[in-house]
Amino acid sequence: MLQLLDQSPIKERQAPPPGPPGAGGGPHTGKVRDVSQADEAQGEWVAQVLRVAQKGDEAAFAELFAHFAPRVKAFLMKSGAGAALAEECAQDVMATLWHKAHLFDPARASVATWIFTIARNRRIDALRKARRPEPEDLPWGPEPEPDQADALALQQESTKLGVALARLPDNQRVLIEQAYFGDLSHGEIAKITGLPLGTIKSRIRLALEKLRQAMT
Amino acid sequence: MIRHHLNDALLMGYSAGQLPEAFNLIVATHISMCDACRARLESFDAVGGALLENLPDPVEDMGADSLEKVMARIRQTPPPPAPKPKPRGGVFPAPLRDYVGGDVEAVRWRSVGGGVRQAILPTARDASARLLYIPAGMAVPDHGHRGMELTLVLQGAFRDEVDHFGRGDIEIATEELEHTPIAEPGADCICLAVTDAPLRFNSFVPRLLQPFLKI
Numbered sequence: 168m169l170q171l172l173d174q175s176p177i178k179e180r181q182a183p184p185p186g187p188p189g190a191g192g193g194p195h196t197g198k199v200r201d202v203s204q205a206d207e208a209q210g211e212w213v214a215q216v217l218r219v220a221q222k223g224d225e226a227a228f229a230e231l232f233a234h235f236a237p238r239v240k241a242f243l244m245k246s247g248a249g250a251a252l253a254e255e256c257a258q259d260v261m262a263t264l265w266h267k268a269h270l271f272d273p274a275r276a277s278v279a280t281w282i283f284t285i286a287r288n289r290r291i292d293a294l295r296k297a298r299r300p301e302p303e304d305l306p307w308g309p310e311p312e313p314d315q316a317d318a319l320a321l322q323q324e325s326t327k328l329g330v331a332l333a334r335l336p337d338n339q340r341v342l343i344e345q346a347y348f349g350d351l352s353h354g355e356i357a358k359i360t361g362l363p364l365g366t367i368k369s370r371i372r373l374a375l376e377k378l379r380q381a382m383t
Numbered sequence: 384m385i386r387h388h389l390n391d392a393l394l395m396g397y398s399a400g401q402l403p404e405a406f407n408l409i410v411a412t413h414i415s416m417c418d419a420c421r422a423r424l425e426s427f428d429a430v431g432g433a434l435l436e437n438l439p440d441p442v443e444d445m446g447a448d449s450l451e452k453v454m455a456r457i458r459q460t461p462p463p464p465a466p467k468p469k470p471r472g473g474v475f476p477a478p479l480r481d482y483v484g485g486d487v488e489a490v491r492w493r494s495v496g497g498g499v500r501q502a503i504l505p506t507a508r509d510a511s512a513r514l515l516y517i518p519a520g521m522a523v524p525d526h527g528h529r530g531m532e533l534t535l536v537l538q539g540a541f542r543d544e545v546d547h548f549g550r551g552d553i554e555i556a557t558e559e560l561e562h563t564p565i566a567e568p569g570a571d572c573i574c575l576a577v578t579d580a581p582l583r584f585n586s587f588v589p590r591l592l593q594p595f596l597k598i
Contacts, residue, residue: 232450238435240443254446258453265457275425280432287400299400299407300478303415329433347399347431357392364426372422
């Protein structure tokens with residue numbers, strides 16, 4: 168069972184059914200254990216962010232830092248930052264994580280996704296010096312007690328998306344990495360098609376709709 | 384009910400942080416009005432998250448004392464004040480209000496003829512953003528464009544050779560499209576229009592005026 172639920176205020180709910188029948192079978196059986204381990208890790212990161220948000224838990228923050236700060240630094244260096252600037256910005260990103268932990272919504276994003284958005288914004292400030300206006304916030308933050316089943320399902324979809332990306336043909340995956348890490352023009356981005364986003368998209372849509380219903 | 388949405392390339396470019404500022408503005412404004420595109424954007428953000436999570440080892444080591452430095456900063460920094468709730472319910476969503484300095488009544492319009500008015504918004508010069516005010520029933524001069532033009536309806540509606548566009552709808556017009564948007568009868572139409580190249584009017588006089596109108 169995922170660690171997601173330990174000491175978190177997430178409502179008790181029946182765990183959702185495992186993935187579609189046969190998802191573990193076929194030629195990728197060898198991946199199954201990896202996927203369930205990755206799911207478990209996703210749940211662990213969610214629990215750590217919630218601990219930071221609710222208790223200012225420094226040990227949980229240290230674990231998040233050890234895992235994500237080097238990735239953020241690598242992301243910034245791939246985007247053209249020197250080592251010193253990347254180090255400084257990665258520290259900024261992690262400090263932002265601490266201060267904004269209460270805004271993290273596990274029904275709408277994985278921890279990696281949420282950190283990616285913070286790192287991207289920091290990169291735009293530091294490297295491109297261009298403004299990137301943000302959409303209007305929804306008129307509410309995350310639910311005070313996020314629904315466990317929704318959070319779990321979203322984290323599982325995030326893992327699946329990672330696996331699907333890893334399985335893309337090399338040339339396509341390289342283009343996507345360039346789009347996110349490097350500098351791909353809008354015209355070049357337009358040529359990238361066929362990203363496997365279907366399920367995660369509907370999952371996020373569902374979470375948004377439930378939020379609107381719950382809060383209005 | 385929004386029927387005309389952002390395309391994947393714009394959403395991915397916005398998620399990756401690769402769009403010009405004027406494009407960022409129109410994408411953020413549309414998403415403020417459209418949950419479908421907000422969900423699609425967040426799924427593109429998930430791609431960025433998956434790439435970050437799966438960066439090939441070795442990732443970059445942090446400095447030896449970096450965690451201590453960050454903890455020291457966190458302890459010294461008071462938690463940021465909760466952002467003031469922004470006013471809601473106007474014509475312009477929050478990202479656009481930030482550029483205008485208010486809602487519709489704060490716009491400083493300039494006439495461009497035929498009852499049509501515009502206001503250019505301050506963005507980086509790699510693309511341009513302007514508000515258009517088209518009185519009900521009036522047409523925007525027939526024009527093509529050298530690059531891509533995005534038009535987002537904020538009030539009223541317009542129709543052109545492609546379709547009908549109401550509040551929240553965004554038209555993505557490529558270089559090939561020569562169209563004449565006409566405001567539908569009823570309410571005056573207000574749009575946010577963004578181009579990555581100057582507009583090219585087809586009739587002679589507007590083309591002469593173009594440098595003076597800054598479009």
